[in-house]
Amino acid sequence: MEADSSPFFSPETGFDRLHGGIPHTVLVTESPDRYLAQARLLSNDGARLLTLWSDSLPAIRAAILLREGLVLLSLSLPKDAASFPSLSSVFPTAVRFERTIHDLFGLIPDGLTDLRPWIDHGLWSHPPLSPSPFPPKRLAQEEDYPFVRVRGEGVHEIPVGPVHAGIIEPGHFRFSVVGEKVLRLETRMGYTHKGIARLFRGRSLPEAARLASRISGDSAVASSLAFSKAIEEALDIEISEGVRFVRALLLERERVANHLADLGALGNDAGLAVALSLYHPLREAMHRINLSLFGHRLLFDSVVPGGVSTGLSEAMIETLLRENERLQAEVTLLERIYADHGGLQDRFQNTGILSPETAGRLGIGGVAGRASGQGWDLRIDHREDPVHRFAPALALDHVGDVASRVRIRFFEIFESLRLTHALLTSFPGPDICATIPDPPAPREGTGLVEGFRGEVLGWVRILPGKILGEAHIADGSSLLWHALEASVPGNLVADFPLINKSFNPSYSASDL
């Protein structure tokens, strides 16, 4: 092996940065061989690929999470680059990220066999984010998207979407079925693509923060927090203890509200219609408290770079403690109702199994990963202040069916309520927001947060004048489509809504 193709980092060498309690390091290389070798080494160490994207430098960036911390692996490309090496042989989930880069920048992933368009739906005459006025032509595409065909006697296809039968985001699912049984599911996304990478460029910081809050409405706190942490790391901003408490509190509120909604919807999808009427009023009550205390029902814009938009007062803490007590009692009863309901458990158990092996191979984290034996949780793995003071417990299950994901959600609600109570009763106050300095030169930063689905990564380059050069925000949704595709085959078509809801990926956050 040549000297310059050897990996240059291992967890033992140590992480050089620590921000918000999560150690991380940035590795930059110009050598494609070294990029691949490094990724392979990390993968052998059990690392997971969180996201992979390109910026207009141009550079390919892969966010790779190890038990010990985060590695941001960056491959700098020459200005006239036409291709970049594919990581698909190292991380199977790299495929769609690399197809996205191909669609948006025209760069060809070397070594990737699946070069079908992903985000590109055939409307663009040239790659929309390519910095070159004469960008490389993307490879020819067919009129109709070539889904992988399953051949055999009695096999037929069911196309579903982009418009679905309910209040859901748009996306396309192609089922290959025999009778009622699904043989294969292939997803086709990109319908909610809004060009967020371009929209970030050149925005003022407050405007960019508003956009970061709206990457995925259900993860507004997690996305804004990941974005804010990235800004704060880039500009070396110290966050006061009070602000850290309020942020941790908001993050747990978002988790509880989403888990409640998912649990209600899961009961409903399994035929227990009254579940919606039992869970959703609890969520509604949380939203109303959010509005009266923090100014927004869904907590949009409640976390801003340098601080939070609303601090905590004594009266607010009292209201929140009362709510906490009520939720604790209500959810305890609701959990018993679910556990005792034979018909419901019959639908949940052995449905949509994501085996621990598959979850590990795909690098699935968050609720779905923890239900399939993947014990990753940033709040627990790292000394993230202030949550680590209260020793958060890991939710873990090994079956990987819908029932497991339901159990994980219940466990996490109770744990979040316990953490919330602890945060409220030991709130140090006051929550002083930091001022944002103007960087003299471009600066980069990364933020990582455990959102309600799983890890949410924020990355920014901020320019002098507090203008956003570039930003990337990713939650685990893109990976969850792979998990969904792996767990649906063998199940009945009618169980698909239930399985999909149990993963609950965000279409908006994966299409960007």
Added chain:
Amino acid sequence: MWKLLWKILKTGTLTESPVRTQEETGRGPFRHSASIRHVDAGSCNGCELELWALENPVTSLSSRGFSFVASPRHADILLVTGPVSCHMKEALETTHQAMPAPKRVLAVGDCAISGGVFRGSYATHDGLSSILPPDVSVPGCPPPPEAIAEGVLRAFGSPPPPS
């Protein structure tokens, strides 16, 4: 099972009395009830969370005679969220075409009205106005359930578009 029954009995009715009813809005072209087809044209899913809230027993839009339906063939009101991403334009228009007349278009949220925070992107149409001009708009990011319910009532009672 007894726990569930006890819980249902103890919960009682949560539905809050609406600000306005159908009678006060005027019936417009529809009879006693209207069906809504929702199309997410690229939203961030914040508006969807509030649409879900319309269905909870607190707001309970269905008790006012409105229901969300799966098929556009059964729908009277097309409720649109999101800035109309370029990739959803065709599906949105096809859904509208599939609806029988009389029909109304309701824009829910700042994005559907003018693109919201996503305004100016190469990938969106900056709202409905250039695609399917809405009969009624409900501003907000996202608008609260009560405002959406009021918008549905206005769409229900709105006079036919001049044509």
